[in-house]
Amino acid sequence: MAWTIICNLEEIPSLGSRIIKSSEGDIAVFRTSSDEVFALFDKCPHKGGPLSQGIVHGKRVTCPLHNWVIELESGEAVAPDEGCAHSIAARLEDGKVSLDLDESITAVA
Amino acid sequence: MQERLVVIGNGMAGMRTVEELLKLEPEKYEITVFGSEPYGNYNRIMLSPVLASEKTIDDIMLNDEQWYVDNGIKLYKGKNVTEIDRVARKVRAEDGTEADYDRLIIATGSNPFMLPVPGADLEGVIGFRDIYDVDRMLDAAKQYKHAVVIGGGLLGLEAANGLMKQGMDVTVVHLMDTLMERQLDAPAGKLLKKSLEERGMKFMMPAQTEQIIGEDRVTGLKFTDGTVIDADLVVMAVGIRPNFSLAESAGLHCERGLVVNDTLQTFDPRIYAVGECVQHRGMTYGLVAPLFEMAKVCANHLAEHGIARYEGSVTSTMLKVTGIDLFSAGDFHGDESTEDMVFQDAASGVYKKLVIKDNKIIGAVLYGDTIDGTWYFQLLRDGTDISDIRENLLFGQAHLGDSGHGDDNRVAAMPDSAEICGCNGVCKGDIVNAIVEKKLFTLDDVRAHTKASSSCGSCTGLVETILAETVGGDYSQAPKKKPVCGCTEHSHDELIAAIKEQGLKSKQAVYEALNWQTDDGCHVCRPAVNYYLLANWPAEYKDDAASRFINERVHANIQKDGTYSVVPRIWGGVTSPTELMKIAEVAEKHEIPTVKFTGGSRIDLLGVPKEKLPAVWGDLSEAGFVSGGAYGKSLRTVKTCVGSEWCRFGTQASMSMGIKLEKYTWGSWMPHKFKLAVSGCPRNCAEATIKDFGVVCVDSGYELHVGGNGGIKVRATDFLCKVDTEEEVIEYCAAFTQLYREEARYLERTAPWIERVGLTYVKEKVVEDAENRKALQQRFEESQKYVQIDPWKERAEGAESHEFTPLTVNAG
Ligand code: SRM
Ligand SMILES: Cc1cc2nc3c(=O)[nH]c(=O)nc-3n(C[C@H](O)[C@H](O)[C@H](O)COP(=O)(O)OP(=O)(O)OC[C@H]3O[C@@H](n4cnc5c(N)ncnc54)[C@H](O)[C@@H]3O)c2cc1C
Numbered sequence: 001m002a003w004t005i006i007c008n009l010e011e012i013p014s015l016g017s018r019i020i021k022s023s024e025g026d027i028a029v030f031r032t033s034s035d036e037v038f039a040l041f042d043k044c045p046h047k048g049g050p051l052s053q054g055i056v057h058g059k060r061v062t063c064p065l066h067n068w069v070i071e072l073e074s075g076e077a078v079a080p081d082e083g084c085a086h087s088i089a090a091r092l093e094d095g096k097v098s099l100d101l102d103e104s105i106t107a108v109a
Numbered sequence: 110m111q112e113r114l115v116v117i118g119n120g121m122a123g124m125r126t127v128e129e130l131l132k133l134e135p136e137k138y139e140i141t142v143f144g145s146e147p148y149g150n151y152n153r154i155m156l157s158p159v160l161a162s163e164k165t166i167d168d169i170m171l172n173d174e175q176w177y178v179d180n181g182i183k184l185y186k187g188k189n190v191t192e193i194d195r196v197a198r199k200v201r202a203e204d205g206t207e208a209d210y211d212r213l214i215i216a217t218g219s220n221p222f223m224l225p226v227p228g229a230d231l232e233g234v235i236g237f238r239d240i241y242d243v244d245r246m247l248d249a250a251k252q253y254k255h256a257v258v259i260g261g262g263l264l265g266l267e268a269a270n271g272l273m274k275q276g277m278d279v280t281v282v283h284l285m286d287t288l289m290e291r292q293l294d295a296p297a298g299k300l301l302k303k304s305l306e307e308r309g310m311k312f313m314m315p316a317q318t319e320q321i322i323g324e325d326r327v328t329g330l331k332f333t334d335g336t337v338i339d340a341d342l343v344v345m346a347v348g349i350r351p352n353f354s355l356a357e358s359a360g361l362h363c364e365r366g367l368v369v370n371d372t373l374q375t376f377d378p379r380i381y382a383v384g385e386c387v388q389h390r391g392m393t394y395g396l397v398a399p400l401f402e403m404a405k406v407c408a409n410h411l412a413e414h415g416i417a418r419y420e421g422s423v424t425s426t427m428l429k430v431t432g433i434d435l436f437s438a439g440d441f442h443g444d445e446s447t448e449d450m451v452f453q454d455a456a457s458g459v460y461k462k463l464v465i466k467d468n469k470i471i472g473a474v475l476y477g478d479t480i481d482g483t484w485y486f487q488l489l490r491d492g493t494d495i496s497d498i499r500e501n502l503l504f505g506q507a508h509l510g511d512s513g514h515g516d517d518n519r520v521a522a523m524p525d526s527a528e529i530c531g532c533n534g535v536c537k538g539d540i541v542n543a544i545v546e547k548k549l550f551t552l553d554d555v556r557a558h559t560k561a562s563s564s565c566g567s568c569t570g571l572v573e574t575i576l577a578e579t580v581g582g583d584y585s586q587a588p589k590k591k592p593v594c595g596c597t598e599h600s601h602d603e604l605i606a607a608i609k610e611q612g613l614k615s616k617q618a619v620y621e622a623l624n625w626q627t628d629d630g631c632h633v634c635r636p637a638v639n640y641y642l643l644a645n646w647p648a649e650y651k652d653d654a655a656s657r658f659i660n661e662r663v664h665a666n667i668q669k670d671g672t673y674s675v676v677p678r679i680w681g682g683v684t685s686p687t688e689l690m691k692i693a694e695v696a697e698k699h700e701i702p703t704v705k706f707t708g709g710s711r712i713d714l715l716g717v718p719k720e721k722l723p724a725v726w727g728d729l730s731e732a733g734f735v736s737g738g739a740y741g742k743s744l745r746t747v748k749t750c751v752g753s754e755w756c757r758f759g760t761q762a763s764m765s766m767g768i769k770l771e772k773y774t775w776g777s778w779m780p781h782k783f784k785l786a787v788s789g790c791p792r793n794c795a796e797a798t799i800k801d802f803g804v805v806c807v808d809s810g811y812e813l814h815v816g817g818n819g820g821i822k823v824r825a826t827d828f829l830c831k832v833d834t835e836e837e838v839i840e841y842c843a844a845f846t847q848l849y850r851e852e853a854r855y856l857e858r859t860a861p862w863i864e865r866v867g868l869t870y871v872k873e874k875v876v877e878d879a880e881n882r883k884a885l886q887q888r889f890e891e892s893q894k895y896v897q898i899d900p901w902k903e904r905a906e907g908a909e910s911h912e913f914t915p916l917t918v919n920a921g
């Protein structure tokens with residue numbers, strides 16, 4: 001476990017996302033309407049579309065390029081599409097959002 | 110704890126309901142199914158092709174026994190339920206098997222009606238309903254010669270065709286003098302008879318059976334006029350009777366069928382019923398499309414979503430006899446209050462008849478050429494006013510100014526490798542395989558699984574035809590009322606009306622008033638709701654960024670690699686050396702990889718990373734440019750030609766007219782993109798006749814054209830009217846635009862909108878009613894007050910900065 005605080009909840013718009021750059025590529029951090037937070041690598045399993053730019057609804061995001069719908073929790077594409085965007089554990093504590101970044105991933109400023 | 114759901118009847122309606130339920134609430138019920146047939150669930154409508162040896166039983170299985178196991182469903186096959194104990198909430202089968210229920214679905218289908226003539230119980234006299242019947246027919250074909258089919262309807266002719274294919278000598282006996290008289294009028298019935306006779310089928314009609322002759326097995330048939338013919342096999346296909354005896358014996362209210370309400374509940378609220386056994390609003394049905402609609406609604410209530418209602422179905426029929434094209438829908442007989450439109454070409458065997466009432470299609474019969482069946486059926490169910498397309502109606506959709514896809518779509522003749530969907534590269538073979546393997550029935554299913562028709566939609570007609578051909582004569586077409594998306598049962602029109610009439614002013618108010626099923630909608634409904642609110646309450650409603658597709662949220666077009674393109678407005682396509690130099694400077698300074706002239710007469714800067722957008726915009730806005738809106742469901746471009754300012758043929762100042770129009774309309778949000786053009790003379794170099802609003806200058810003034818579309822399906826504009834002055838051009842343009850903004854469905858461009866509501870309607874509102882025109886213009890101008898603020902400038906100055914800056918982790 002390496003929980004890294006990345007921002008305050010308010011810095012992410014409700015039903016929106018922010019990105020954070022990392023050694024492994026962009027990470028998209030999402031906020032739902034009920035203030036849950038989730039993080040996925042910002043790459044759609046279809047053709048690599050930036051999921052951070054999609055429309056967030058419920059616990060899902062719709063990719064902006066060809067409308068695949070991705071589960072925020074697992075990164076899985078909603079059937080009948082198949083594929084998975086890698087997810088990263090995210091949590092909200094005292095209004096702060098943190099990600100579980102293991103040693104192989106370092107956030108770059 | 111799971112509730113217990115018991116289903117009586119393992120047929121098409123019952124299992125479709127279970128499938129729909131599993132999609133919604135897979136865990137909610139412990140499910141038990143009783144079926145009197147010894148199989149899993151199969152596609153009954155494909156029994157005809159099985160009989161004709163075009164398919165095998167394996168081909169037509171919908172859910173094999175493994176499916177029941179995989180979904181944790183207990184299947185009692187070959188068990189006939191004989192008792193429902195509503196007090197103890199228990200059903201009991203013939204062999205004593207029992208099951209308790211919390212909810213029960215009765216889906217017992219119907220029985221073939223057997224004529225009560227002497228000899229009807231002889232061996233070799235059968236109905237045509239299930240695999241057992243087909244097996245008996247195939248057996249008989251091996252041993253015997255003469256088959257008689259009683260009944261010249263859909264089922265009878267399909268049986269006769271199959272038996273003929275098995276080598277039997279077949280006579281069809283029919284009471285009436287027209288075949289399929291419930292689906293066809295006399296001329297079409299004659300054509301059908303002729304082509305079946307050419308294939309070797311014999312007919313005795315009108316003829317009434319008096320007696321079936323034979324000792325143990327049938328040997329012949331005697332008619333009321335005394336004639337006798339040989340028969341070793343008699344198939345009765347004179348009709349079906351809803352099978353509700355079990356329900357009736359349990360004390361449920363039955364009339365001609367088991368009576369249900371709009372939520373498919375019987376008089377016992379724990380007991381639902383679907384399929385051919387039910388009677389709904391006085392109607393019983395014998396085709397699958399209505400049953401599938403019922404299944405959806407019933408599942409919705411069993412899942413306790415409680416929003417759907419079944420409101421009855423309009424059905425259409427096709428005959429599944431290979432090589433015969435026949436389509437019929439609605440009331441095709443008509444009466445004094447209706448008129449007929451008929452096209453007949455005896456030489457090529459084509460007959461088409463449309464029955465029109467109050468300028469709407471209420472019935473259709475097509476024979477020999479059925480390619481437009483789905484289109485007519487759509488017009489019929491939508492109640493579309495056809496006054497404006499009357500002259501071309503009979504020639505089909507291909508003749509409606511649609512040059513892109515009007516060619517001959519003989520889908521059946523296409524090879525499997527033919528590409529059907531150009532956007533997603535899907536071939537005919539892929540679609541057929543998916544339909545067969547994944548058991549798809551609806552256009553939406555095919556879209557979801559193959560992606561065909563899911564992008565630009567221009568191949569929808571082809572996909573529907575393939576679907577119809579592959580699953581059989583009928584399939585579940587889109588229901589009449591199409592909900593906006595899965596979050597609601599309401600259609601776009603209902604949504605628009607509710608926002609207006611109930612004065613709903615926020616997304617939350619809409620979701621509550623219309624019973625949304627999700628907390629915050631989805632990518633389909635949210636942008637639509639946001640637009641409707643914006644269009645109705647321009648002063649009060651605040652645009653919601655989270656409801657915007659990315660391009661509109663960041664005011665640039667996303668590209669395949671995640672970078673963006675930037676298109677500044679070049680008013681009317683007229684620019685200057687200074688402007689061009691500024692654009693060049695910006696492109697150089699920000700190292701823009703591609704600079705391109707667009708198809709809309711302006712310059713596109715492609716490949717800008719998101720973080721750099723505000724800087725690029727800042728520089729452009731300093732140089733006096735505003736956003737071109739190239740990304741929005743909004744006013745796009747105004748194309749012009751040089752016109753009288755330079756051209757030797759020009760009649761009016763088209764450049765300055767275009768610039769005025771663009772300065773007046775820019776910034777406006779629309780249901781879909783909206784393009785204008787002004788051409789200086791009828792040579793029309795600005796292509797004004799394929800724009801949403803086009804102006805063609807003539808010597809005496811300005812011709813106004815509306816509803817044009819380039820793009821996927823080309824449509825030339827309709828002529829709206831002619832006006833004399835530039836002020837009038839502006840007034841009419843505003844009124845037309847506002848009518849479209851207020852009434853069209855989200856993502857419906859002016860071309861399909863006008864085809865739906867009719868040019869006559871638009872003229873009534875915009876041309877004939879001067880007062881209304883002024884009111885529309887006034888509302889347009891009011892809403893423009895709030896949107897002509899350059900979004901680029903705002904963002905370059907810092908608005909929405911979170912969009913454009915990544916987060917950074919502060920050490921410590
Ligand atoms: C840039 C441009 C192509 C070019 O390099 O010339 C273009 C680019 C795109 N067009 Fe277009 N269209 C462009 C002129 C046109 C034209 C020509 C015209 O306007 O005279 C047409 C046909 C005319 C018409 O609209 O009726 C056109 C018909 C379409 C269509 C089909 C629309 C239809 O109703 O059938 C789409 C798809 C859609 O909107 O769903 C589309 C969609 C697109 C999209 C937005 C596709 C997308 O969703 O990413 C492309 C955006 C690329 C980008 O980021 O810039 N584009 N597109 C043109 C921009 C014009 C401008 O200055 O704003
Ligand atoms: C040859 C043929 C061709 C057809 N072609 C078309 C076509 O082209 N287009 C179209 O739209 N429709 C067509 N139909 C009609 C279509 O098949 C029916 O509308 C549809 O199957 C009805 O579904 P259902 O579930 O109501 O009844 P069924 O599919 O008949 O299912 C009812 C099931 O319940 C079982 N059952 C009944 N009573 C009991 C009981 N007491 N206990 C246990 N099980 C019981 C029956 O054995 C049966 O399996 C065709 C029908 C036939 C026979």
Ligand code: SF4
Pocket residue numbers: none
């Ligand atoms: S610019 Fe238009 S025509 Fe060209 S690929 Fe994109 S959508 Fe298709």
Ligand code: FES
Pocket residue numbers: 044045046047048049063064065066067068
């Ligand atoms: S890249 Fe995400 S849907 Fe295509």
